[in-house]
Amino acid sequence: MNYRCAHRWAFTQWGGALAEKSDELAAPAGHEVTVRVTHCGMCHSDLHIQIGGFDMGGGKLSSLERSGTKLPVTMGHEIGGEVVEIGPDVSSVKVGDKVVVYPWIGCGECPTCLAGNDHTCPRAMRNLGLQAPGGYADLARVPHERYLVPIGTLEPARAATFACAGITAYGAVQKLAPPTAEDYVAVVGCGGVGMTAVALLLATTKAKVIAVDPDPAKREAALKYGAVAAFDPTQADAAKAVIKAAGGNVAGALDFVGSESSVALSTGVVRRGGQVVIVGLFGGELRMPLPMFPLRGLQIIGSYVAGLNELRELMALAQRIELPQIPLTLRPLKDVNQALDDLAKGRVVGRVVLQPDAA
Numbered sequence: 258m259n260y261r262c263a264h265r266w267a268f269t270q271w272g273g274a275l276a277e278k279s280d281e282l283a284a285p286a287g288h289e290v291t292v293r294v295t296h297c298g299m300c301h302s303d304l305h306i307q308i309g310g311f312d313m314g315g316g317k318l319s320s321l322e323r324s325g326t327k328l329p330v331t332m333g334h335e336i337g338g339e340v341v342e343i344g345p346d347v348s349s350v351k352v353g354d355k356v357v358v359y360p361w362i363g364c365g366e367c368p369t370c371l372a373g374n375d376h377t378c379p380r381a382m383r384n385l386g387l388q389a390p391g392g393y394a395d396l397a398r399v400p401h402e403r404y405l406v407p408i409g410t411l412e413p414a415r416a417a418t419f420a421c422a423g424i425t426a427y428g429a430v431q432k433l434a435p436p437t438a439e440d441y442v443a444v445v446g447c448g449g450v451g452m453t454a455v456a457l458l459l460a461t462t463k464a465k466v467i468a469v470d471p472d473p474a475k476r477e478a479a480l481k482y483g484a485v486a487a488f489d490p491t492q493a494d495a496a497k498a499v500i501k502a503a504g505g506n507v508a509g510a511l512d513f514v515g516s517e518s519s520v521a522l523s524t525g526v527v528r529r530g531g532q533v534v535i536v537g538l539f540g541g542e543l544r545m546p547l548p549m550f551p552l553r554g555l556q557i558i559g560s561y562v563a564g565l566n567e568l569r570e571l572m573a574l575a576q577r578i579e580l581p582q583i584p585l586t587l588r589p590l591k592d593v594n595q596a597l598d599d600l601a602k603g604r605v606v607g608r609v610v611l612q613p614d615a616a
């Protein structure tokens with residue numbers, strides 16, 4: 258295999274289908290690394306990236322183009338693979354290492370990035386799969402060896418999904434003030450990411466967990482993991498039921514939906530001084546009486562993926578404790594358009610992981 262010729266699936270217009278193209282990579286310079294992609298998870302946010310923005314409410318769409326994303330775009334930010342080429346200054350990884358790639362890359366030089374919080378870099382974003390080519394390709398160029406985390410004993414397809422889905426759950430849990438044994442935390446939206454958060458809350462905090470999801474199978478699964486109660490948010494008095502089950506002591510709500518109705522429920526169930534962490538990117542607008550913030554001491558926190566150190570922590574944790582086995586469907590990369598369509602139409606259970614070298 259020629260490790261300088263990347264075959265990638267990219268779109269050349271917003272909303273357009275992905276087509277295969279190839280380009281020549283220069284030899285890795287400095288701390289750069291080339292990774293042969295063996296697995297790349299397909300994220301729901303890829304659907305937003307493909308159309309060029311997120312629903313900001315009131316019929317408005319954010320513009321990825323205005324925020325520095327240029328066509329063509331090679332998506333794919335849950336990359337697992339093998340190091341095949343390294344720059345002359347690389348010392349912490351070697352050819353043949355199996356790694357997961359941290360894709361949320363900032364300028365790499367500011368104090369925020371040097372602390373491992375590239376995902377909140379105030380300068381320039383170079384996220385793989387967005388501003389820089391991602392893992393819907395056989396090769397991915399990573400700008401620095403420090404963005405690589407060894408797979409260890411983890412199954413590569415699953416480990417790849419930690420780069421977004423996993424750390425999104427982990428980062429949201431980390432945003433909470435450490436819950437006491439009397440505290441309840443509501444997890445709103447128990448798909449793959451929400452369910453991982455349920456497991457992480459139970460494994461790493463003292464909180465009692467209440468699951469909220471319209472799907473009875475997901476509520477059942479959350480109870481199986483150890484949630485103390487589960488409710489259907491479409492029921493008329495769902496918020497009241499959550500508050501009652503918690504004895505009024507919901508210290509935090511992790512909202513993995515991020516819609517107007519889910520956030521209304523999340524802000525409605527937390528106690529005084531409670532925290533609402535908005536993670537989901539469904540979209541819409543928040544409309545609330547402003548005095549409720551000071552009067553209730555309400556904290557609303559946004560959580561977007563997480564830092565490089567959090568990916569390292571999560572991957573270490575996953576090798577020590579059992580996390581939920583979110584169903585994975587492996588598909589060849591060449592089926593990417595069909596897979597995106599299936600995701601858009603709600604036909605994907607769990608996560609699709611694309612494999613560039615599968616026939």
Ligand SMILES: [Zn+2]
Pocket residue numbers: 300301302303334421422
């Ligand atoms: Zn993602």
Ligand SMILES: [Zn+2]
Pocket residue numbers: 363364365366367368369370371375378379380381
């Ligand atoms: Zn930076």
